[in-house]
Amino acid sequence: MDALNFVFPNDLHVHWSMMIVLYPYLTGLVDGSFIVAALYYVFGVKSLKPISRFSLVFAFAFLSCAMFPLLMHLGRPERNHNMMITPSPTSAMSGAGFIFTVAIILIGLILLLVYRPTFVKLRLKSKGIMNILYRVLTMDSTNLSPESLELDRKIIKFLVAIGIPVATVLHGYVGFLFGGVKANPSWSTPLMPVIFLFSACVSGISALVLAYIVIKKLRNQPVDLGCVRTCINILAGFFILAFSFEMLEVFSHSYLRTWYHHAVEGLLNGPLFYSFWVWQVGICSVLPLLLLGWLCLFKMKASVFKFFAATVSIILLLQVLLMRWNVVIGGQLMSKSTRGYTQFHPEWFDKEGIITVIVLMSLPFIVLFMLSKIFPLWLEEEKASS
Amino acid sequence: MGEPEAKLDKERRAFIKKVLNGTIAGSLLLVIPMPMGAATPEVPEQIPGIRGKKWDMFDQRFAFIVDITRCIGCGSCCVADRREFNVPDGYYRTWVERYLKDFDDEVYVDSPHGGFDGYQSPRTDIEVEVRDTFFVPKLCNMCKEPPCVQVCPVGATFKTPDGFVLVDRERCVGCAYCIQACPYSARYLDPVTRTAEKCTWCYHRVRKGLLPACVTVCPTGARKFGDLNDKNSEVYKLLHEHEVLTVLKKDMGTYPALYYKGLRREVV
Amino acid sequence: MKSSYNSHIKRIVLGLLIFAVVGFVAKMVLTPKSFGKYGPYRADAIDEEANQEIRHMTNASCLSCHPYEANIHLTGLHKTISCEFCHGPYADHVKAGKVYGKLPVKKKEEIKVLCLRCHNKAIQARPGEVIKTVIMPEHLEEQKVKVSHTCDQCHHVHAPLKYINRAKKIVGIKEKS
Numbered sequence: 001m002d003a004l005n006f007v008f009p010n011d012l013h014v015h016w017s018m019m020i021v022l023y024p025y026l027t028g029l030v031d032g033s034f035i036v037a038a039l040y041y042v043f044g045v046k047s048l049k050p051i052s053r054f055s056l057v058f059a060f061a062f063l064s065c066a067m068f069p070l071l072m073h074l075g076r077p078e079r080n081h082n083m084m085i086t087p088s089p090t091s092a093m094s095g096a097g098f099i100f101t102v103a104i105i106l107i108g109l110i111l112l113l114v115y116r117p118t119f120v121k122l123r124l125k126s127k128g129i130m131n132i133l134y135r136v137l138t139m140d141s142t143n144l145s146p147e148s149l150e151l152d153r154k155i156i157k158f159l160v161a162i163g164i165p166v167a168t169v170l171h172g173y174v175g176f177l178f179g180g181v182k183a184n185p186s187w188s189t190p191l192m193p194v195i196f197l198f199s200a201c202v203s204g205i206s207a208l209v210l211a212y213i214v215i216k217k218l219r220n221q222p223v224d225l226g227c228v229r230t231c232i233n234i235l236a237g238f239f240i241l242a243f244s245f246e247m248l249e250v251f252s253h254s255y256l257r258t259w260y261h262h263a264v265e266g267l268l269n270g271p272l273f274y275s276f277w278v279w280q281v282g283i284c285s286v287l288p289l290l291l292l293g294w295l296c297l298f299k300m301k302a303s304v305f306k307f308f309a310a311t312v313s314i315i316l317l318l319q320v321l322l323m324r325w326n327v328v329i330g331g332q333l334m335s336k337s338t339r340g341y342t343q344f345h346p347e348w349f350d351k352e353g354i355i356t357v358i359v360l361m362s363l364p365f366i367v368l369f370m371l372s373k374i375f376p377l378w379l380e381e382e383k384a385s386s
Numbered sequence: 387m388g389e390p391e392a393k394l395d396k397e398r399r400a401f402i403k404k405v406l407n408g409t410i411a412g413s414l415l416l417v418i419p420m421p422m423g424a425a426t427p428e429v430p431e432q433i434p435g436i437r438g439k440k441w442d443m444f445d446q447r448f449a450f451i452v453d454i455t456r457c458i459g460c461g462s463c464c465v466a467d468r469r470e471f472n473v474p475d476g477y478y479r480t481w482v483e484r485y486l487k488d489f490d491d492e493v494y495v496d497s498p499h500g501g502f503d504g505y506q507s508p509r510t511d512i513e514v515e516v517r518d519t520f521f522v523p524k525l526c527n528m529c530k531e532p533p534c535v536q537v538c539p540v541g542a543t544f545k546t547p548d549g550f551v552l553v554d555r556e557r558c559v560g561c562a563y564c565i566q567a568c569p570y571s572a573r574y575l576d577p578v579t580r581t582a583e584k585c586t587w588c589y590h591r592v593r594k595g596l597l598p599a600c601v602t603v604c605p606t607g608a609r610k611f612g613d614l615n616d617k618n619s620e621v622y623k624l625l626h627e628h629e630v631l632t633v634l635k636k637d638m639g640t641y642p643a644l645y646y647k648g649l650r651r652e653v654v
Numbered sequence: 655m656k657s658s659y660n661s662h663i664k665r666i667v668l669g670l671l672i673f674a675v676v677g678f679v680a681k682m683v684l685t686p687k688s689f690g691k692y693g694p695y696r697a698d699a700i701d702e703e704a705n706q707e708i709r710h711m712t713n714a715s716c717l718s719c720h721p722y723e724a725n726i727h728l729t730g731l732h733k734t735i736s737c738e739f740c741h742g743p744y745a746d747h748v749k750a751g752k753v754y755g756k757l758p759v760k761k762k763e764e765i766k767v768l769c770l771r772c773h774n775k776a777i778q779a780r781p782g783e784v785i786k787t788v789i790m791p792e793h794l795e796e797q798k799v800k801v802s803h804t805c806d807q808c809h810h811v812h813a814p815l816k817y818i819n820r821a822k823k824i825v826g827i828k829e830k831s
Contacts, residue, residue: 003512006495008524008571009478013573015562074558075580081560082540084677085684088694093563095540105673109666141657141664148659155663172796182638183533183569336571337654339495429715443692443700458780460772462739469743470709484779502770510777519779544695554699559685590706599710603736605772606784 005340014332014344019073019352021324022360024174024196025203026066027321030170031362032204032238033059034107034163036231041110041160050224050232051212053114058208060107061368067100068360072352092180095173103163103170110159112137113152115375120144122376123246133374171200178327185263185338186331191249195323198242203320205235206313213310221378225302232309236292239316243285246323263338271332271341280326284319288312389590429596433613436595446548447614448643449597449621450587451525451631455648457608459484459521461504463600468502470588470599477574479585480525480600485652488514493652500595501561523609523654525600526585527642534564534573534584543582549643550589555581569638587611711744713737723812730813740768740811766790769805 033055039045040052048055071077084101087094111117123134141148172198178187209231216223250268253261268276291312295305333341346354347353409514431437459482467473468478482501486509487495494512505521532551534543542558545551558581563580565573576583588598592611596602601611612621624647625631635654646653691697716737727733738744742779772780776786791801799808810816 003491003494003509006483006497009481009497009500010565010571010574012476013574015565073561075562075575076558079540079557079559081684082542082557086541086557086686086689086694088538088541090694091539091563093537093561096539105670112666127553139662141662141665143657143659143661145659151660151663177563180537181533183565183567265817332566333541337495339493339654428710432712456784458772458785459777462736465739466710466736466743469738505777506767506770506774508776516778520776521779541689541693541695545701547692552699552703554696554702556699556702557696577765586703589703589708591708593704594708596708596712602710602712603739605732605734605736606717609736639770 002340006337007335007342008337009333011335012342014329014342016073016328016332017344017352018329018346018354019069020358021321022069022357023066023073024171024328025321025324026062026069026364027171027174028196028200028203028324029207030059030063030103030107030204031167031197031200032202032206033062034167034204035201036205036208036234037110038160038164038167039157039234042360043055044163045230047226047229050227050379051208051231053375053379054212055208056107056111056114057370057371057375057377058105058211059204060111061371063100063104063107063362064312064367065360065364068363070096072356072360092173092177099166099170099173104165106159106163106166110163111154111157111375112139113159115146116141116152117149118376136151137374148362168197172197178331183336184331185260185333186267186334187327189249189253191245191328195242195245198238198245199320199323201238202235202242202316205231205238206316206320209235210310210313210317213306213313215377221380223306224303228306228309232292232295232312235312235316236296239289239292243289244284247281247293263334267330267334267341271333271343272326275322276326276330280319280322284315284322288315288319291315319378348366409541416561431595432597432602433592433595433611433616433619435613435616436593441593443547445615448549448587448592449612449614449625449649450525450528450601450644451610451621451624452525452644453608453610453647454520454522454650454653456606457482457521458606459501459505460605461501462479462603462605463523463609464500464502466599467585471583473583474577477576477583479572479583480523483522483524483653484509485520485522485650486512486516487652488512489517490514490544499603522646523600524570524572524634524650525644527570527640528587528643529640529642531639531641533567533640534582535571537563537567539563543584550587550592551584552586552589553582553584554654555579558582569635569640583617671800707744707745709743710736710738716741726810726816727812730810730816732814733813765806765811767805769809 036048036055037052037059040048071080074080080097083094084097085100117137119134119138123131123138123142126134142367172193175193178196179186179189179192184189209228212231213223213228253264291308295308295312300308329344333344335342348355350356388623456548461482463480464478471479473479478500480500481497482505483495483497484501484505485595488494492514494509494514496509501521501523501622502625508516522541528549528551530544530549532545535545535551538544539561542554543551543564544554560575560580560582562575562582565571568584573584575580575581582590588600591598597611598609601609610620610624612619614622616622625645629647631647633642633650634649686696686698687694688697692700713727713733713736717727723737727737741747770790772785773787774780775789777787780787794801794803797808805811808818
């Protein structure tokens, strides 16, 4: 160990580990896919119609699992309800439970209303448990009169419109959790919520594009190229914003050269050099930026476009994960003594270990699969079957 | 050992036996929680004016002063603290840092085992000539604007009206946000209770008129604690006379009630 | 059930209302009684903290039962050293009945370790006006005793200069200033 390295005795342990990396990652995916739904339902981007319902189910599946990493992280998970029973008015974190509850109710309601006509049809066709389930999900109403559907349409538009600030708060607030910690110079910046928000949109849209292309490929169904193209254009826009703010944060501080810079400089150029500069910035940001430019500006064969759209999505999903890692774990590697760095070694079988990460990451996909049995994901299938 | 001394030794043992048998019941009373303000005859009051009256929650002002010019790095405070609270190994309510400075003004800091074993030998991992060296004890700063209290989502850490930042072990969810928020890294997550823990300035002792354990055991008076409402207390005098006192990380805007006398610029 | 064009919306709103009421009642029921007395926290936690077991007492409390040691300890330079630092906390001693608090280190060489925690001159950060420090084994050589000597062979651990002052008195050496 370097003789100059000094870490406060209580800073040797990294308290927020992979679970706290995972949590913003999952809510980020929710946010991004909700943005796609919002673009369709509120802003009327018609080309997104093929994935409009899928994006909602996707958001719901991930949101329903987003709290598990937090519960795994808590020292006393059985007391988690204290967050909502005695929320501290001064804490940024005490809003977590409320914002999460509002978000999941909101997306749930939007889903129910969007799917109501489908459910009514399915209810008439199904038997047994599924029949009861669809009766519950349609609130026991079979009324599909034009008047009723028009009411639903208005309410959906209204709810999605409310959903935009809710989704923004859901994720911007996660950024604020970090941005509000003045004790950690690599976190305490007002730009943190903005960076988190835009990178959330990037990850969510990438995940949708990737899931759409992969699921369609697996099912041997055609991909709506116009839809993917729109997604990639939006993705490019959000990624330019996300990456610009990430770099703005680093470069403005390195120009201001306050103590903040002197504290963080050693971190970014030392323990985080590979995971930040090489991987997050170089391989996972500059490369997809070039690819996105090419995909957006040039014409190419559909198969090539699909392949690179999926590739870019994978790289960007990795970029956002790395960004979360570098912020959450990277930020804690620096001791508050500003004189040294601790180390983080992920364990396999720890409560917050790699196995847990794998389980928690596959959980939303299992939920998504189960939901797809109840919520028909694709419009064309529904038309074909009816 | 001489003849008379051996005799004395014998007498002493007999005496102790007698005393122990006679007073053990009385002594036990001391360790059982006493009603507020109850007098403890065996233990003289260390902070005058606390016993024998009702504790006024809204009229208390305490300060802690660490005089680093007197700290010899013996680690008594760390030992006492660990024993007083049965702190698990590897976690620190208080610790002592050693600062070394060479002739190029390079600063080397270490705190092996938080200074628990004392500093018995010079550092062997550096080969420079040491120009200057000193010890800095660290503990909770009892901020007037504590970031840990601000961020606690469930109100499990709080600032009492009498000025102590405490943890409610029954409500803490163990999110560790307070640990992130503390600029002084004075907090940790207890591996047994899985809740946040920190130095309390021995609130349980102060309420009974005793000094914090680390202050009690400090052989050189490097740690001082006292009542600022008492104009005769050492801390009152230090804070109101011409002493140069500083706080740690002033720019954090936390307004600590822990002051350092003779603090050096190298210390963070 | 017959449903009008907006009956599902009515049912959703009703469901949300019930959810809100249940949530509110749960919050009321589960909030601890003393919560909010002084601020957004449980005021009883203050008393719980105040009633924690006191494990260390003071030297006065130890010496009230050990007058022989008191006689020596309070007259020597080590009078500021806490009994409990070497002998263990008061609470443990009292609880264990006749079992004496044990020294963390004892016998032979180990006593040096205990003494040098404070008196090692090699750790430069020990101002002379605060503590007397020595370099080992130079100190033993200077005093012309065997280097295998342990500290307590010359220095009484409770009053370091007890024997030395007595010896000086007997021999009639005056302290060099």
